[in-house]
Amino acid sequence: MFYNRRHWGGYSIREREQPAAQKFLDNPDLPSPELMTNLLNLYFTYVHPFAPVFVWSKFLKRLQTKQYSPSFLFLLNSIFALAARFSDDLSLRTDPTKPETVGVRFVEKAKEILDTIYDAPDMYCVGALVLLSYQQMGTGGGYRAWMFIGLSIRMAQHLGLNRDCMKLNPHMPVLDREERNRIWWTCFVADRLVSAAFGRPQGINEHDVDATYPEGIDEENIQLEYRLDGATATLSGPSPHSEKNFVYMASLTRIMGRVMVSLYSPLSRATAMSSSLMNPAPLEQLDKELTDWLLTLPPHLQFRSVQQEPGNFVCTLHMTFYTTLILLHRPYSHKSAYNNPNDSSISLSICTSAANNCIEMASNLMRAADGNRDVPRLKCLLHSAVFNFFTAGLVHITNCTSMDPVLAASAKLRTVETLRCLSVMEDVWISSKWCGNNIKNLLKARSIEL
Numbered sequence: 001m002f003y004n005r006r007h008w009g010g011y012s013i014r015e016r017e018q019p020a021a022q023k024f025l026d027n028p029d030l031p032s033p034e035l036m037t038n039l040l041n042l043y044f045t046y047v048h049p050f051a052p053v054f055v056w057s058k059f060l061k062r063l064q065t066k067q068y069s070p071s072f073l074f075l076l077n078s079i080f081a082l083a084a085r086f087s088d089d090l091s092l093r094t095d096p097t098k099p100e101t102v103g104v105r106f107v108e109k110a111k112e113i114l115d116t117i118y119d120a121p122d123m124y125c126v127g128a129l130v131l132l133s134y135q136q137m138g139t140g141g142g143y144r145a146w147m148f149i150g151l152s153i154r155m156a157q158h159l160g161l162n163r164d165c166m167k168l169n170p171h172m173p174v175l176d177r178e179e180r181n182r183i184w185w186t187c188f189v190a191d192r193l194v195s196a197a198f199g200r201p202q203g204i205n206e207h208d209v210d211a212t213y214p215e216g217i218d219e220e221n222i223q224l225e226y227r228l229d230g231a232t233a234t235l236s237g238p239s240p241h242s243e244k245n246f247v248y249m250a251s252l253t254r255i256m257g258r259v260m261v262s263l264y265s266p267l268s269r270a271t272a273m274s275s276s277l278m279n280p281a282p283l284e285q286l287d288k289e290l291t292d293w294l295l296t297l298p299p300h301l302q303f304r305s306v307q308q309e310p311g312n313f314v315c316t317l318h319m320t321f322y323t324t325l326i327l328l329h330r331p332y333s334h335k336s337a338y339n340n341p342n343d344s345s346i347s348l349s350i351c352t353s354a355a356n357n358c359i360e361m362a363s364n365l366m367r368a369a370d371g372n373r374d375v376p377r378l379k380c381l382l383h384s385a386v387f388n389f390f391t392a393g394l395v396h397i398t399n400c401t402s403m404d405p406v407l408a409a410s411a412k413l414r415t416v417e418t419l420r421c422l423s424v425m426e427d428v429w430i431s432s433k434w435c436g437n438n439i440k441n442l443l444k445a446r447s448i449e450l
Contacts, residue, residue, distance in 0.1 A: 054127060071124035083136055087103075129149070130187055139429065152190070153204055161184035164210045164212055165180055188209070248293075268282075313375060325350060325354040358413050359418050386435055396418060397411075
């Protein structure tokens with residue numbers, strides 16, 4: 001294998017050598033300072049905890065000095081496009097009567113910039129592509145979401161973000177290492193979530209990754225608040241511990257990825273079909289990994305009861321855990337999976353409990369108002385929550401046909417609640433409406449009356 005300057009980000013065409021990108025520097029065409037502040041604050045509140053694609057001090061310096069590059073403008077427009085999903089400002093819609101059109105102009109601008117910088121990838125490009133993929137995933141652009149994630153992975157690997165920074169360059173500045181690790185693991189999480197939701201192959205092979213987790217470090221005495229020139233509102237910046245919390249989402253999606261490869265890939269299915277019973281080894285090992293993950297959560301990320309009113313990150317983290325648990329046990333929940341039918345009932349019971357917990361948590365979010373916006377907290381979640389609800393809904397549909405009348409009745413009530421939760425999220429993520437319709441079609445196909 002031969003390596004040259006093109007490998008590990010050693011070579012790329014400089015942005016300034018791209019004439020087509022120069023027009024964006026001449027005319028950045030950014031929103032007003034007030035609107036920029038509003039959208040960035042929405043990003044810090046609802047998106048950054050799940051997608052920390054920059055270090056605040058470095059990002060802030062660019063804003064302060066207006067040191068814009070085409071890739072930085074690409075990142076800004078991707079941030080605005082995704083953050084706009086959580087805004088109630090009708091002026092952000094291309095059609096005020098259609099919620100799904102919010103932020104579309106930022107999406108189009110981002111794609112226009114992207115077309116000019118394919119040959120000049122940098123870390124801002126990778127982060128922007130992940131955010132754009134999240135935006136497309138929930139708004140009907142599933143194919144584009146899939147392609148944007150794939151492109152971000154290739155760019156990240158080209159830049160060597162998947163590698164341990166200390167092995168690549170022991171003298172790399174600390175904040176540069178931190179930023180690389182944040183962007184890489186954001187890309188990794190997106191790959192696992194999008195692949196699981198679509199039921200498609202993962203783009204990242206875990207054996208190619210030795211990058212360390214981000215540590216949540218930044219410059220000492222960093223200015224946490226800042227006011228853009230011409231704005232009256234203050235830019236708040238990210239919450240202090242969001243990056244450290246994000247590490248637990250990254251480690252959870254690593255387990256989710258192993259579940260999908262072990263139980264849902266074509267070769268794993270072929271192996272299972274050729275055997276008289278399903279191999280319990282993946283189940284036991286992966287179940288232990290999930291248990292260990294849950295036990296290592298710090299107190300502020302643990303979930304004990306709805307009375308504690310956990311934040312959106314904690315709720316999303318645990319709903320993703322329940323989804324992973326369902327994905328792990330679902331293949332084993334059928335009687336044909338074991339020689340002993342009693343074993344399948346254990347996995348079915350685990351799936352049912354996980355699905356109940358997921359929808360119970362969603363129901364509480366649906367009934368609670370967000371502290372920053374006068375809307376249900378359910379409307380303030382990223383699109384991955386839709387996949388969580390749909391996965392739980394499939395378990396409830398299965399239980400609707402149970403011979404146990406108590407379980408069947410409970411499952412029907414849970415299915416109704418699942419549809420309500422999906423309905424609440426429709427005007428934020430159109431994919432929620434489609435998932436709700438799929439559940440209704442499955443109910444109709446099985447002649448289930450709620």
